[in-house]
Amino acid sequence: METYRDLPQSTYSLQTTESVRTGTWRTFRPIIDTKKCTRCYTCWKFCPDVSIEVREEGEYPRVDYDHCKGCGICANECPTGAIEMVREDSIC
Amino acid sequence: MLDLMTGNAAAAKAAMLARVEVIAAYPITPQTSISEKLAEMVANGEMNAKYIKVESEHSAMAALIGASYIGARTFTATSSQGLALMHEMLFWASGARRPIVMPVVSRALGPPWNIWTDHMDVMGERDTGWMQLFCENNQETLDLILMAYRVAEDKDIMLPAMIIEDGFILSHTFEKVDVPAIEEIDFYLHPFNPDVKVNFRKPRRYGSLVMPDWAMEFRYNNALAMEKAKKKWVEAGIAFKKAFGRDYSSLVELYRCEDADVALIVAGSAAGTAKVSADRMRERGRKVGVAKLRAFRPFPTEEVMRLGEGVRTIGVFDRSYTFAQGGAIYGEVRNALYPMASDVRVKGYIGGLGGRDITEAEFEKMFEDLLAIAKSGSMSKDVEWVALKDGSYRW
Amino acid sequence: MPRLTLPKDELVSKGHSGCAGCGATLLARLCLKALGPKTIINSPACCWSVVQGVWPRAALKVPVIDHAFECTGAVSSGIRAALDAKGIDDVIVVGWAGDGGTVDIGLQALSGAVDRRTDFIYIMYDNEAYMNTGIQCSGCTPLYAWTNTTPGGKNQEWKQVAKKPIMEMLISNGIAYGATVSIAYPEDLVTKVKKAKTIRGTKFIHALSSCPPGWKIPSSKSVEVARLATQTGIFPLYEYENGAYVLNKDVKTKPVEEYLMSQGRFKHLTPAMIAEVQRRVDEDYAALKAKCKGAGASG
Incomplete structure (x- = not known):
């Protein structure tokens, strides 16, 4: 879109927010330890950012770091302590 | 029917x-x-x-x-x-x-x-x-x-x-x-089928936050x-x-304006009263006309300018006041005629507020006032309140 | 084999603008799992105007109609009337509004919609203050809480009264179904929203939605603090239908102090104030229990 002529008639959306990389907001990164993970999917259930993915039931959950804001709910709620929040600048 | x-x-x-x-x-x-x-x-x-x-x-x-x-x-x-x-x-x-x-x-x-x-x-x-x-x-x-x-x-x-x-x-x-019969209206007015409406195949948000860009x-x-x-x-x-058969093809309806010396712009029911007054004035040889403003938004700037090209003294009757210079229509008309400000005089009349009757006699006084302005080429006041009880009661 | 305990489909997009740990965003994600794609949401000015992202993008994968602050009840009635006029009867109409937009500025239109018996689900995400504008007191701000307009100060001007009893007000008004839900109990939440879909008339869902910046809690504690609200009896989970109340989770086991002291907005509370909150919660909880019988939607 370059000019007013390219706009839709009113302010309706044209795409989802998926292209917004909210992962850049993150200060702490959740890291899932699959040795401790029991695949209860509590982390998936409570993620406000739709950033914990379970592709198939039975698989280990995975974090979408492009969108995870690092709120830490997953680590706080994990019943087995399988998720650790690690400062981004400590990861090389 | x-x-x-x-x-x-x-x-x-x-x-x-x-x-x-x-x-x-x-x-x-x-x-x-x-x-x-x-x-x-x-x-x-x-x-x-x-x-x-x-x-x-x-x-x-x-x-x-x-x-x-x-x-x-x-x-x-x-x-x-x-x-x-x-x-x-x-x-x-x-x-x-x-x-x-x-x-x-x-x-x-x-x-x-x-x-x-x-x-x-x-x-x-x-x-x-x-x-x-x-x-x-x-x-x-x-x-x-x-x-x-x-x-x-x-x-x-x-x-x-x-x-x-x-x-x-x-x-x-x-x-x-x-x-009209509803079937005739169906022919004139088709069902509403907008491009922008809720559609589950393309779920959208209608009314998003838009940034200054x-x-x-x-x-x-x-x-x-x-x-x-x-x-x-x-x-x-x-x-x-x-x-x-009924004609609404112009945003400003001109009534006896063709050869008029002065014209009064009026909107709403008062336009009917103004027309009767114009008829009376014409009977007395006074060349006056009425321009009935049908559309206020969009504002018919071009039509008003065309009126100004033919009639050089124009009055505007407003049933409102803007707490600035006159009524709302007056302001728009003066704006539209600004490019010909040296040739056209525009006078504002405020009247009929709060349901006050606005009579044929009062419109006749407005026309006389406009004719005097046209003759002398000057006016003492830009805006006048019609039939105001101010003690002098000029009208 | 490990199983998901909630529907898998996601109708909230990644990349939304909700704050880290936003309870309302989690709530939307959970509610939409229950509501499904044939849902029209309408929403006033509130956090969600921003959470959904900036044009031309949008975060929800269902149609959303935005409008002004006090309109949710009215717009919901309008949408339903138009669907009825068009003979469309397989769409869920949802009004999605914050607590201020519901119990304060939106109360008139909501009451009108209930009075009209508009067939829709009203979901109030209650973060207990005007959060989008930066934490000002609403009719849902709890007793003694700090906000920017109940700042305490020399005169101890904290919130002076309890929350408006919105559920009781709407029950008197004539809702067909009412339920409290919490982001800390997702299965219960999904069950109740699914149940609301099956009932004709106006359904009101009161959802406690923690707000890390507004409540002054770490983002990681969002769910935990919401859970404490239920475990202390401050926010009991119950349903109302046809004159009957059902308590879904009788889990009041903890003192209110635990909930209050977990949040910066209550850190100024004296032992006497905490005792007063405890007294009121005990009284309210007992009154609720007296009204409740039987098992509800989530058993």
């Missing part, structure tokens, strides 16, 4: 003829009988519409915005304080490009607490992005509502419209009205649509004339 009906009955009839699908209305004097008549027609099955008994005018407009997004043709009506309460949602309706049509039965805003007609209510909403058209009589009320749907729902326009009828003078007065361009497109609406009203008028 000829019928005898009040302005409010004509407005309700127009909604029925337009096959309105959703009505949301709240009572207020002098609009109430429109909502009552519609409720009655829906209850009797004469109208196949959903009637939402809202708890305020603000909610009436909000409900219609929601309904319009589903693709329903929508209708409400209000007056005065009710219109003022809607103010916020009037902006929403025009910004969201929902072609809601709403008769406004004009009435003063209090205090002074007053239920009678003037145009302070509608002029208070002139910058909300709504089209605003004034009716001289009950026939126009019926006809302009039908035309309004055709223009408002045009894919290039998609703007809401107010059709303004003067409280009591039209709303509660019986007049002869020629009511594009908000101005959206506003500009609203402005362009309003500008385009001038042509669409003329086209709708030509088609209407072809179908029903």
Whole structure:
């Protein structure tokens, strides 16, 4: 879109927010330890950012770091302590 | 079919003829009988519409915005304080490009607490992005509502419209009205089928937050649509004339202006009174004319300029006051004529506020005043309050 | 084999603008799992105007109609009337509003919608203050809480009264179904929203939605603090239908102090104030229990 002529008639959306990389907001990164993970999917259930993915039931959950804001709910709620929040600048 | 009906009955009839699908209305004097008549027609099955008994005018407009997004043709009506309460949602309706049509039965805003007609209510909403058209009589009320749907729902326009009828003078007065058959209207006005409406195959958010990078361009497109609406009203008028014989093909209706020395611009029911006065003046050899302003938004700048090219002394009668220089129409007319300011004189008259009668005799005095200005080439006052009890009582 | 305990489909997009740990965003994600794609949401000015992202993008994968602050009840009635006019009867209409937009500025239109018996689900995400504008007191701000307009100060001007009893107000008004839900109990939440879909008339869902910046809690504690609200009896989970109340989770086991002291907005509370909150919660909870019988939607 370059000019007013390219706009839709009113302010309706044209795409989802998926292209917004909210992962850049993150200060702490959740890291899932699959040795401790029991695949209860509590982390998936409570993620406000739709950033914990379970592709198939039975698989280990995975974090979408492009969108995870690092709120830490997953680590706080994990019943087995399988998720650790690690400062981004400590990861090389 | 000829019928005898009040302005409010004509407005309700127009909604029925337009096959309105959703009505949301709240009572207020002098609009109430429109909502009552519609409720009655829906209850009797004469109208196949959903009637939402809202708890305020603000909610009436909000409900219609929601309904319009589903693709329903929508209708409400209000007056005065009710219109003022809607103010916020009037902006929403025009910004969201929902072609809601709403008769406004004009009435003063209090205090002074007053239920009678003037145009302070509608002029208070002139910058909300709504089209605003004034009716001289009950026939126009019926006809302009039908035309309004055709223009408002045009894919290039998609703007809401107010059709303004003067409280009591039209709303509660019986007049002869020629009511077209609904089948004829179906031919003139097609079902509402907007491009922008809720669609589950393409779920969208309607009314997103827009940042400063594009908000101005959206506003500009609203402005362009309003500008385009001038042509669409003329086209709708030509088609209407072809179908029903009545002529609304101009935004300003000129009455005996061709060879006039002076002309008075009037909107609403007072235009009829002004025409009678003009006839009387003509009988006495005074060359005066009336320019009836049908559309206030879009504003017919070109038509007013064309009038100014022929008639060099122009009066503007306003039933409103802007607390600046004169009434709302006066301001617009002076603006439009500014390029010919050295040749044309414009005088503003404020009158008929709070339902004060404006008589033929008073219009005659205005015409005499204008003729004196035309003769002397000067005027002592730019704006005058007509028949004001100021002790001198010049009129 | 490990199983998901909630529907898998996501109708909230990644990349939305909700704050880290936003309870309302989690709530939307959970509610939409229950509502499904044939849902039209309408929403006033509130956090969600921003959370959904900036044009031309949008975060929800269902149609959303935005409008002004006080309109949710009215717009919901309008949408339903238009659907009825068009003969469309397989769409769920949802009004989605914050607590201020519901119990304060939106109360009139909501009451009108209930009075009209509009067939829709009203979901109030209650973060207990005007959060989008930066934490000002609403009719849902709890007793003694700090906000920017109940700042305490020299005169101890904290919130002076308890929350408006919105559920009781709407029950008297004539809702067909009412339920409290919490982001800390997702299965219960999904069950109740699914149940609301099956009932005709106006359904009201009161959802406690923690707000890390507004409540002054770490973002990681969002769910935990919401859970404490239920475990202390401050926000019991119950349902109302046809004159009957059902307590879904009778889990009041903890003192209110634990909930209050977990949040910066209550850190100024004196032992006497805490005792007063405890007294009121005990009284309210007992009154609720007296009204409740039987098992509800989530068993």
